[in-house]
Amino acid sequence: MSDLASIGMERGMLYETILTTRNPDGKPNAAPIGVICKDMDEVVVYLHEGSRTVKNIKKEGEFVVNILKDPLIFVESTLGNPPADNFAEYKDNFYIKTTEAFFKAKVNHLRDVERKDQFGVSRTTIVRAGVEEIVKKKDQVEPLNRAIYGIIEALVYLTRMDLVSGDTERLYHHRIREISRIVNKVGGPEHKKAMKRVLEAFSEYSLE
């Protein structure tokens, strides 16, 4: 079974996951990476140049995607690498012990590009990979998607707009634009439709 629907993924949406790979010395590496569900058997990831993850994937041609919501794993894999006892092995691959599910992804296509964003130009590797094997540690899995959280945060600001002014008001406008960007990047059609309605309601509070 290699259908991403079995772990709650929907085509076109981006999920917050932990990628596990093997370092040249054979030890496990973990990194927090957004994974786009391109199709029910294919994912796309954008990786920063120079990262351990991209080097390992270029060398091994595969990686493991962990679906979990364990806050400490996200923190530890961002600040460095989680302690070794957080990893387990499955057929020569590493996964995170507390994961709800994981799957092996095999690289189909890999491309280095230059990307320009709000922080300048950076080199990024775009990886397209096929879903090889899905292992569920839990019956029903819900992958982490940020869209609904963004909408709820935006609604909190909306209900406070009559109470704020000055710097706080400008901050809310800034956050709403940022949230809208995220929801449209990671969300599905219903999230985008909901965000559009929030923006319409927000536009009644235009800044001077």
Place this chain on the structure above:
Amino acid sequence: MSDLASIGMERGMLYETILTTRNPDGKPNAAPIGVICKDMDEVVVYLHEGSRTVKNIKKEGEFVVNILKDPLIFVESTLGNPPADNFAEYKDNFYIKTTEAFFKAKVNHLRDVERKDQFGVSRTTIVRAGVEEIVKKKDQVEPLNRAIYGIIEALVYLTRMDLVSGDTERLYHHRIREISRIVNKVGGPEHKKAMKRVLEAFSEYSLE
């Protein structure tokens, strides 16, 4: 069965839900409300004075808590009330059709208080209610909690700290404080521990 663990709730955590109540004219009302899992058979909610929800709860002595992630329901119940065809009836109570689960809560204790927050003094009604009946529309239910989202957002800022300065840097510091406040309000012990580590890492980037 009236144990909140059956719908994935943990003691001490706050979940984003939709409360449904009955208006005096018999029509359904929906509002987005944070519900604290006080114990496995008891919840606490804080309601703004003057809201339709608090009036209905004072009159009826009960309400329904809907566990769902439907973005349009959150938007519509914030901006006004969802159209009537979004509601269904169960034993004289209303629930939201797209909900993953719902339960009836019976008021045990109700108290009007004055609360002071960043926006000034407001009157709030604190309701303590017993969980009477849980109905699951899905085998495994995951209620909406904002803690992991906050931690992931904070980690995004942390990885960008070397790239930003001036207004953006100040904005990130502001957001981190706000996220920390939310995570400590809504999260569990693991979320708070993770947030503490993020704050420690963040403190290396002190503002001038």
